[in-house]
Amino acid sequence: MRFDWDDANIEHLAAHGVTPKEFEQAFQSGPVRLYRTTRHREQRYAAVGATAQGRVLLFIYTKRGRKIRAVTAHTAPRKVRKSYAEQKSTKR
Numbered sequence: 001m002r003f004d005w006d007d008a009n010i011e012h013l014a015a016h017g018v019t020p021k022e023f024e025q026a027f028q029s030g031p032v033r034l035y036r037t038t039r040h041r042e043q044r045y046a047a048v049g050a051t052a053q054g055r056v057l058l059f060i061y062t063k064r065g066r067k068i069r070a071v072t073a074h075t076a077p078r079k080v081r082k083s084y085a086e087q088k089s090t091k092r
Contacts, residue, residue: 001028004069016074018057023070026050026057032087034058048076048084056081 005020013023031049038044044062051057058080059073076084 002067003027004064004067009070013070013073016072018059018073018075020070022051022055022057023059023073025052026055026059026073027061027068030088031059032084044071048080050084056084 001024003020003024010020013020026049027047029049029051031047034046034048036043036045042062042064044060046058046060048056048058056076057073058076060071062069062071
């Protein structure tokens, strides 16, 4: 999986205390997709996934060609973390 990084989305994630590496880990962790929406004429997806250190992120991304572009990400709220943990435990 390839990711589309530039100064703009790296800085936006940093403002929320998230690194590109954490975003990639959460994306590749088998995230739970929450919803899809259209903004600026592109499909955007909201999902929840965990980093290698167990930090649960709520993140938004879009697909551009064969690349994944991070739109935003932050630590998931408590209710979302709880729901994510429950969903992951039932999939095992």
